[in-house]
Each structure stands twice: as C-alpha cells, then as structure tokens.
Amino acid sequence: MAPTDETNPSASTGSTPISRYETTSNPIVAGRGEPLVVVENVEKHYGDFHALKNINLTVNKGEVVVVIGPSGSGKSTLCRTINRLETISSGEIRIDGTKLPSEGKKLAALRADVGMVFQSFNLFAHKTILENVTLGPMKVRRQKKADAEKAAKVLLERVGIEQQSAKLPAQLSGGQQQRVAIARALAMKPKVMLFDEPTSALDPEMITEVLDVMTQLAAEGMTMIVVTHEMGFARKAADRVVFMADGEIVEDTTPEEFFDHPKSTRAKDFLSKLLTH
Amino acid sequence: MDTLFNNLDIFVDGFRMTFVLFFFAAIFALILGTIVGAMRVSPVTPMRAVGTVYVNLVRNTPLTLLMFFFAFGYPKLGLPDVGYTTLAIIALSLYTATYVAETLRSGINTVPVGQAEAARAIGLPFGQTMSLVILPQAFRATVPPMMSVFIALLKNTTIAAGFSVAEAGTIRQVLSERGEPQLTVLLWVALIFILAVGVLSLLQRYLENKWRVAR
Numbered sequence: 001m002a003p004t005d006e007t008n009p010s011a012s013t014g015s016t017p018i019s020r021y022e023t024t025s026n027p028i029v030a031g032r033g034e035p036l037v038v039v040e041n042v043e044k045h046y047g048d049f050h051a052l053k054n055i056n057l058t059v060n061k062g063e064v065v066v067v068i069g070p071s072g073s074g075k076s077t078l079c080r081t082i083n084r085l086e087t088i089s090s091g092e093i094r095i096d097g098t099k100l101p102s103e104g105k106k107l108a109a110l111r112a113d114v115g116m117v118f119q120s121f122n123l124f125a126h127k128t129i130l131e132n133v134t135l136g137p138m139k140v141r142r143q144k145k146a147d148a149e150k151a152a153k154v155l156l157e158r159v160g161i162e163q164q165s166a167k168l169p170a171q172l173s174g175g176q177q178q179r180v181a182i183a184r185a186l187a188m189k190p191k192v193m194l195f196d197e198p199t200s201a202l203d204p205e206m207i208t209e210v211l212d213v214m215t216q217l218a219a220e221g222m223t224m225i226v227v228t229h230e231m232g233f234a235r236k237a238a239d240r241v242v243f244m245a246d247g248e249i250v251e252d253t254t255p256e257e258f259f260d261h262p263k264s265t266r267a268k269d270f271l272s273k274l275l276t277h
Numbered sequence: 278m279d280t281l282f283n284n285l286d287i288f289v290d291g292f293r294m295t296f297v298l299f300f301f302a303a304i305f306a307l308i309l310g311t312i313v314g315a316m317r318v319s320p321v322t323p324m325r326a327v328g329t330v331y332v333n334l335v336r337n338t339p340l341t342l343l344m345f346f347f348a349f350g351y352p353k354l355g356l357p358d359v360g361y362t363t364l365a366i367i368a369l370s371l372y373t374a375t376y377v378a379e380t381l382r383s384g385i386n387t388v389p390v391g392q393a394e395a396a397r398a399i400g401l402p403f404g405q406t407m408s409l410v411i412l413p414q415a416f417r418a419t420v421p422p423m424m425s426v427f428i429a430l431l432k433n434t435t436i437a438a439g440f441s442v443a444e445a446g447t448i449r450q451v452l453s454e455r456g457e458p459q460l461t462v463l464l465w466v467a468l469i470f471i472l473a474v475g476v477l478s479l480l481q482r483y484l485e486n487k488w489r490v491a492r
Contacts, residue, residue: 184395
C-alpha cells in the first residue's frame with residue numbers, strides 16, 4: 001500500500017486495497033426485513049407454573065421490538081430463551097434460520113451472534129473495563145489482542161467510557177457499567193441484541209445515559225429485542241410493541257396503536273395504572 | 278539444640294523429602310481438584326456423576342488405607358515399579374484433590390450466577406466460562422480454606438513414613454536408634470512443621486491481598 005493511502009484514504013480510488021474500508025452496505029442493515037429471530041409455539045413450564053404460553057414472535061432484521069408487561073408476565077423469560085439462558089419445554093426458536101442447538105460448542109457459537117445486556121450488568125468483576133470488552137473477541141472470535149483493544153476503544157468511546165478503560169467494574173457507576181455491558185455485547189458484532197430490563201437497576205439520572213446509547217443503536221439499524229418498563233423509549237425507538245401478560249403475548253402492534261388505542265382490556269388496565277402515577 | 282545440630286543431616290534429609298512430597302502432591306492435587314471441581318458443576322450429567330463418585334469414594338477413605346493400597350496393592354497390579362515416593366505422591370494427590378475440589382466448589386457457589394450467564398452470552402463454551410471467568414473469581418474466595426487444605430496436606434505427608442518413605446515422620450525413629458531423646462526430637466520436628474505452616478500462612482495473606490476483588 002502506498003504511504004499516501006494511509007494519510008489520505010479518500011484520495012484512493014477504484015481497486016486499491018483501501019476500498020474495502022469504504023463498503024457502504026452496513027451488514028446490520030443489509031437484508032432488512034427478513035426474519036432474524038423466529039419464536040414458534042414456545043411453551044415453558046417451571047414445575048406447575050406455566051411461564052410461557054404458546055408464544056409466537058418474529059423479529060425481522062433491523063427491527064426494534066420492545067416487550068412490555070407487568071412483573072411476572074414472562075417477558076424476561078422470553079428474552080432469556082432466545083439465547084437459551086432459559087430452556088424451553090416445547091416449541092422452536094430459530095436465529096437467522098438456525099434452530100437453537102441444545103448445548104455445547106454449537107450453542108456457544110450461536111450465542112456469540114446474539115448480544116445480551118442484563119438488568120444487573122454482569123460485568124466480569126475481576127477484569128478491567130477494557131478486558132471485559134476484549135475477552136469475547138479474543139477468545140471466541142480469535143482476534144489479536146491489539147485488534148481487539150483497538151475495536152474495544154472505539155466502542156468504549158462510542159458509549160462514552162473511554163477514560164475508564166483501566167478501571168474495574170466496581171469503580172464505575174451503574175449507568176457506566178451498563179454502557180460497558182452494551183459495548184461488550186457490541187464487540188462481538190452480534191446479529192441481534194437482547195436487552196433484559198437494562199435500566200431497571202439504575203438510578204433515575206443514569207437511565208437516560210443508557211437509553212441514549214440504546215436509541216442511537218436502534219437508529220443505526222441494529223436488530224433489538226428490549227424488555228423494559230421505559231414507556232418513553234418504547235414510544236420513541238420501537239418499531240413494534242409486544243405486550244405480555246400471564247405468559248401470553250396479548251398485543252403485538254406499533255407503539256402508536258398500542259399506547260393510543262390498546263385493544264385488550266389487559267393492556268388498557270396496564271396502561272391506566274402507568275398513567276395514574 | 279544439640280539434638281538438632283548433631284543430627285542435622287537426618288533432619289535435612291527428612292524434611293527435604295517432606296517438602297518434595299508436599300510440593301508435587303500440592304501441584305497435582307490443585308490441577309486434579311480443579312478439574313474435578315469443574316466437573317461437579319458441569320451441565321453434563323455423566324461428568325457430574327463421575328466427579329461426585331470420585332469425591333465421595335476417595336474422600337471417605339482414610340488416607341492410611343489409600344497409602345496401603347498404593348504401597349501394597351499397586352505393585353501386585355503388574356504395572357511398572359515407580360517407587361514408594363511416587364506412589365505416596367499419587368496417594369496424597371488423589372486424596373487432597375477431593376478436598377481441593379470441594380473447597381473450589383464452595384468458592385464457585387460464591388460467584389454470582391450472572392457472571393456465568395454473561396460469559397455464556399458472549400459465546401464462551403463451558404470450559405472457558407470456568408477457566409476465564411468463574412474459577413479466577415472462585416479462587417479468590419477460597420484462599421483461606423484452600424490454605425487449610427494445603428496445611429493438612431503438609432502434615433499428611435508424615436503418613437508416608439509408614440510406607441518406607443524417609444520423610445520428616447521417620448526422623449524420630451532414626452534418631453532413637455542413634456540414642457537421642459525421642460521427645461526432644463519430636464518437639465524439633467513439630468517446631469519445624471509449625472514454621473513451615475507459618476510460611477504457608479504468609480503466602481495465604483499475600484494471596485488474599487493480591488486477589489482482593491471489588492464488587
């Protein structure tokens with residue numbers, strides 16, 4: 001590569017090697033609209049408790065689906081079944097056309113393509129912020145340390161934590177930890193991101209900084225399934241709202257339809273309780 | 278004092294063998310115990326079963342019987358003769374590994390389940406979830422009980438004396454033949470053990486400080 005290419009990439013044209021950095025088609029956005037996550041006839045029992053009842057849900061590429069509902073409605077359980085942190089009793093879940101494997105290397109490989117953000121952050125307590133983000137790329141994607149760190153720094157900058165990269169998770173605020181958790185998931189270049197109540201453990205002033213990152217991510221075309229109680233986020237960022245109650249999907253519609261014209265009495269009841277407080 | 282300095286050769290040889298037994302048994306027990314400990318929390322049922330059977334079988338057998346088996350049973354199996362020292366190390370390792378495994382398992386239980394979930398969520402398979410995320414944190418929590426296991430191992434090495442391995446436990450026997458007062462000899466042996474354990478305690482304090490984890 002000619003040295004001029006390094007200093008002025010825009011000067012390069014046509015078939016020079018630099019052109020591979022100029023690909024315009026974002027792999028996340030490409031193929032938008034095709035089914036990415038398909039949940040079919042899924043049932044889940046915990047002993048006598050029927051946690052998920054005949055769940056059918058399709059999330060297309062680039063779509064942001066927000067799952068809301070009262071506590072114990074099964075929304076977190078549904079989210080966790082999608083990367084099999086929770087097993088299902090019957091039914092089928094497919095990610096990008098591949099049925100979820102039951103255990104072992106294949107499941108691990110599939111999980112690498114599904115980013116997950118937890119309510120309690122779950123950053124690796126013994127590793128620094130930078131190590132938290134580079135662990136997956138290095139061990140699962142077999143990236144070189146230098147490459148992984150370079151990519152991690154870009155991601156940390158994007159979520160506004162680049163100054164803290166040498167610290168341990170416990171030295172950061174909840175909001176900062178959750179943003180690191182998002183960066184850690186993004187470092188794997190996932191096809192879809194699952195958010196399991198990402199702001200429920202945060203102080204009010206920290207919720208915004210996390211939601212901002214998520215809104216930006218949604219705007220960039222990431223496929224997202226978000227379990228949340230943040231109705232503002234649902235209205236602003238969601239393509240679809242899925243309302244769950246008692247283990248069932250009660251409504252699956254656009255945010256406008258859901259918030260302004262809920263059809264079921266269960267949803268009306270839920271929304272009225274939100275509005276009175 | 279004379280008892281010690283007039284027979285320094287015996288003391289040095291005896292304790293050298295004790296430390297050889299301890300050193301190798303500690304390393305093998307730590308490796309084997311870590312594997313067995315991981316097996317006991319494995320998602321694969323047969324792995325868990327093997328780990329459980331091993332721990333319960335070996336841990337419930339008195340160490341003396343285990344030594345007996347290796348000293349007298351092993352040579353009858355027609356396997357290559359490896360010498361009593363190696364056999365004693367094997368017996369001590371197998372025995373101590375069960376305690377290491379159980380100590381580690383209790384440490385694994387102190388690591389929040391979310392740590393394993395996060396590791397699995399980024400695509401780490403079970404082995405790497407254990408080795409990169411869970412065990413490093415579990416080890417920190419287990420430094421004090423783990424040191425107790427190794428202190429017990431250090432003292433358990435004296436049982437090998439009964440099986441022709443000339444370690445610290447045999448010093449009294451040898452010196453009584455030289456006509457030394459046996460009680461004095463035993464007190465010296467005890468004192469050296471206390472000092473050796475003291476070194477292990479210092480190591481424990483060092484590791485506790487070094488691996489202190491913030492949550």
